[in-house]
Amino acid sequence: EKSGYEHFMLKEIHEQPKSLKDVLSGRINELTGDVELPEIKLTQEQINDIRRIVIVACGTSYHAGLAGKYVLEMLTDVPVSVEIGSEFRYSSSRTDHHTLIIALSQSGETADTAASVKDAVKKGAYVIAVTNTVGSTIARESQSTIYMRCGPEIGVAATKTFTSQLAVMYLLSIYLGRRRNTLNAYNAMKLLSDLKNLPRDAQAVLDQSEAIASYAKIFSRANLFLFVGRHLNYPVALEGALKLKEISYIFSEGFAAGELKHGPLALLTTGVPVIAITTKSPTYEKMISNIKEIKARDASVIAIASEGDEAISQLVDVVIRVPDVGEIVSPILSSIVLQLFAYHVAVCTGCPIDKPRNLAKSVTVE
Numbered sequence: 001e002k003s004g005y006e007h008f009m010l011k012e013i014h015e016q017p018k019s020l021k022d023v024l025s026g027r028i029n030e031l032t033g034d035v036e037l038p039e040i041k042l043t044q045e046q047i048n049d050i051r052r053i054v055i056v057a058c059g060t061s062y063h064a065g066l067a068g069k070y071v072l073e074m075l076t077d078v079p080v081s082v083e084i085g086s087e088f089r090y091s092s093s094r095t096d097h098h099t100l101i102i103a104l105s106q107s108g109e110t111a112d113t114a115a116s117v118k119d120a121v122k123k124g125a126y127v128i129a130v131t132n133t134v135g136s137t138i139a140r141e142s143q144s145t146i147y148m149r150c151g152p153e154i155g156v157a158a159t160k161t162f163t164s165q166l167a168v169m170y171l172l173s174i175y176l177g178r179r180r181n182t183l184n185a186y187n188a189m190k191l192l193s194d195l196k197n198l199p200r201d202a203q204a205v206l207d208q209s210e211a212i213a214s215y216a217k218i219f220s221r222a223n224l225f226l227f228v229g230r231h232l233n234y235p236v237a238l239e240g241a242l243k244l245k246e247i248s249y250i251f252s253e254g255f256a257a258g259e260l261k262h263g264p265l266a267l268l269t270t271g272v273p274v275i276a277i278t279t280k281s282p283t284y285e286k287m288i289s290n291i292k293e294i295k296a297r298d299a300s301v302i303a304i305a306s307e308g309d310e311a312i313s314q315l316v317d318v319v320i321r322v323p324d325v326g327e328i329v330s331p332i333l334s335s336i337v338l339q340l341f342a343y344h345v346a347v348c349t350g351c352p353i354d355k356p357r358n359l360a361k362s363v364t365v366e
């Protein structure tokens, strides 16, 4: 079943051109600059009435939620918060019929996320589930469900489902932005065309697997990895670190690059690898300053940069390129780089990649 791949994780990473195509299929209307999600049963009146959005999720899905928050807030006028499933119950914020809850869960069975959904429905909130699993608990408890259509994900490490969650969050943001009149058709069309090109762009990243494997090998003896990014690339950094730690058992942590000076810089010494997500975006220049700070401590920088950015090569130790796409869509491509990187580091450390110790594919206890 691994179709010739050594691990399910690698197979699933390579399936992303297809899973991205499937998640978008039939949901993009390029003529009207709109998104079609008939599974959302909200009326126009209910959409107008939304005063806040709360995204609830755990683990990798939580990281997709953090990215979703930035995009929802860019494209709609609704304030968004992102809550870890196991923490949501302690929040004293008010949940009522003006609240839209988005529950992100690949399995649809994560106990803490499911408990949050139940509680929110009881309080009168409208819940949209985003899941990969038809008929799962979270899908059944929610008023609407958007399926990710990834097919089964066997590797414990979430890969293709993460990039599809991001794609769904973008579709949903466009859907709500168009209906609340905060996003015009022209701007929506630009985003939709970037989304449509994702399967091709994802393939371009996968075509660099060998180079990424060789960089992973060079750094695989490190005992600490840091990942940094800003804005939408901050959740990409968090997810890159989670992926690496869960399958290679090497301590890794993601940071908002602006936080470096507030503590993490103290961890940097000669050769500590820092992965900097530095694709083209309004925060690019600030990332360059951070990279200079990191290099001044003699740490090693592996940059993920957009094609065509030649200047960055002078500043860092290794550059891994992703196609030069809009800042909203590029996190999907950078994440694929980081999945491959984590995978190949774990190959070098000899870990059981598809079944990391102590972890289960779905966490059904609270």
Ligand code: M6R
Binding pocket: 058, 059, 060, 061, 062, 104, 105, 106, 107, 108, 109, 110, 113, 156, 157, 158, 159, 242, 243, 246, 361, 362, 363
């Ligand atoms: O099924 P879910 O998306 O609700 O699962 C949430 C987390 O348990 C999951 O994303 C976990 O963090 C991944 N295995 C990490 O790769």
